[in-house]
Amino acid sequence: MYRLAQTFVFRRNRSPIQRLDPRVRLLISGQLLILVGISSQIHEVFLTLTGVLALAILAKGLRRLANPFFMAWLIVGSTLIFSLQFLLNESLVSAVILSTRFIAILLSLSIFYVILSPDEVEQVMKSARLPRDLVFAFSAALRFVPVLMLDGLRIMDAQRSRGLELDKGWPSTRIKNFIPLLVPFIVTTLVRSSELAEAMEARAYGATPNRSSLEILRLQRIDVLALCLSFAIFSLAVEFFLFV
């Protein structure tokens, strides 16, 4: 549980990638995802996988991807796909292609998470002119995920200290065992959200429909450069994958 709570905690790091406009970063990782989708030959798959890993290294996020939880999923999933494919098709090559693609897809999806911090996601949403309340609800939800998980841990500690044994008894009693966890969790979450609402009100949330912003996203020269470069590589790769 504690480990899980930690995975939802975003760590900011200062890498060359993090200095780019978040929208550009989003586009780059989106391009990679498309490439993974359209790669079908073994060398194509490995090429895109290299691209994904290169981006992770540039974002100094490799260690974060090497999270034991994530790795376990990756290994189990790819082995499963590999062996299934091998058994069904009896083709080593297609088994390798399919399992590598699986790895590449998972990696490129999680790269979103490595290179974009939640508040940058919020900025991107804002610049896409999504409704203010929706954007705020989204970012507040992300902000409070680790906090709520810690609440969950504390509740579990408190009830176990009162003799609650979660893994004891018949399935029916086990479900009943979750009530002492669920009720305090709902109550603390409600208390939190009402305190949150009061605090928002006290800082003039909704005072004017024209909410302004401290940071307004503007493309810099380096962003444009990165954008051009990534599009060049992307179109080259698409041509290579699909038509050569």
Next chain:
Amino acid sequence: MIEFSDVDFDYPQGQPALRDINLSIKTGELVAILGGNGAGKSTLVRHINGLLKPTRGTVTVFGNNTRKASVAEISRRVGIVFQSPDHQLFAETVEKEIDFALRNFGTSLQFRHERIRDVLDFFDLQKYRSSSPLKLSSGEKKRLSIASIMAWKPDILILDEPTVGQDAFQQDKLKELVGLWTDEGKTVVIVSHDLEFLWGLVPRLIILSDGSLVADGKTEEILMKEELIQGESLHKPQLLDLAVMLRGTPPYHSFQNASDAAKWILKSRE
């Protein structure tokens, strides 16, 4: 009997939380654990009933290694009252809230009835017996959470920041509870910042800093260590401060309460 020997504890993501803790608390003792936010107090306390197991070293409670017993088994003798009552209150009625642990521990029906009545009386909660715990005021919730732990008469009672949000009457009640436990030869551990509350009540202090034990000894002696208490920004309790101002540095039996001080001042003026 609580015994920590060479205990280290690291959280799964690697940050160290306890370092080289050696500590022994005898049956019947009353001690307080102090330390800044994040010094490791709650981590230490969670080792006593086995919620956390040491990364290195051993914790034994009444001779049993906490690694070899379940939290439920140890909790039968170790009751922890956590800081926030909201993290534990869940039952439909106040009575059932108290009964929760009593049932979990499989105590007899007669014992359950008796204890529910006793703790409700003690904390003046009898009138809420059949109401929902969630409808109580924050002070009453806190009292109920304490009542639900003292109900099963644990041999070791641990109170985590018990004075937060409690008025003077409730703080007196807390002192009465502590007296009740120690009179029966049971152990009480209080985690608190509140030296004014602890003064005259708790004879032994343990101070944690950054996961290490930096002081352990008699309350008065520890609070006279200027360097230590300045490092922790602890304020001397008013009465100790007064004793030092009027009588100089101990050793002597300093003022444990206001009437001690009044007697001494009046006598010195005769």
Next chain:
Amino acid sequence: MPAIVFDRYGFTYAGATKPSLEEISLTIEEGETVLLAGSSGSGKSTLLRSLNGLIPHMYHGKTLGRVNVNGFDVSTTSPTELATKIGFLFQNPENQIFMFSVRRDVAFGPENLGLPQEQIRNRVEEALTLMNITDLADRAPHELSEGQKQRVALAGVLAMKPKILVLDEPLSLLDPKTAVMLVEFLTEIKRRMPLTLLIVEHRLELLANLLDRMVVLHQGRILGDGPLRDVIASDEIRPAGVRIPAIVRLRAMLEKNGLRFDSSPISTGELVVQLGDLDVD
């Protein structure tokens, strides 16, 4: 103009049988520092909510009398407008930090007001500097200690440039070290700008030098109101369950035994000085 005026104010929550506040008349002048004391259920939170407009705009019920903040009638002023006049530091700082970076969180209020970017930036810098947390500007909330979180929350409130600041049990979650630091910060802020402070707190030993006045609430009514040292020493406030510092209790015992004091000491130093003066007589 007084900062806060309660005029025969009363409030009963919708659905409640008993009023939470009754016959509250209280005037707090600009620049005063007032301690509000009382046990849980005394009506403290209701009184605070009546100041920032959460009552009657968010919590409904029956209101009697009126409340004015900076000359504005709370019942006809929206909570968002009141937010620029009266700042609130709530008890749990965790629940008042909404953003992922300290800088952006401090900007939250000014952004809501729709201020131009340049002004927001200035206000953020100012508040960060005032709270001495410029080095934390790029941190995320979970990278902050309890005391730091509170300073961030306070910076977010100060960025709204309120004239009145309300602090709800600011010391209760802090260890002694950070508690002392907060009190020093408040003293410093008071020195720099003419803030009116209303503080709810149980541990008043630490605050004694900051406070001018003490108001005690009990069962929805005002039980005591006056200079801190007089109120804390008076017998009338005993039913409220306010924790009386040891020195104040000691003085009461000494007076019973015939010693006379000119004023009511609250700290050890004050008592010792007065005992010394008594010697001369």
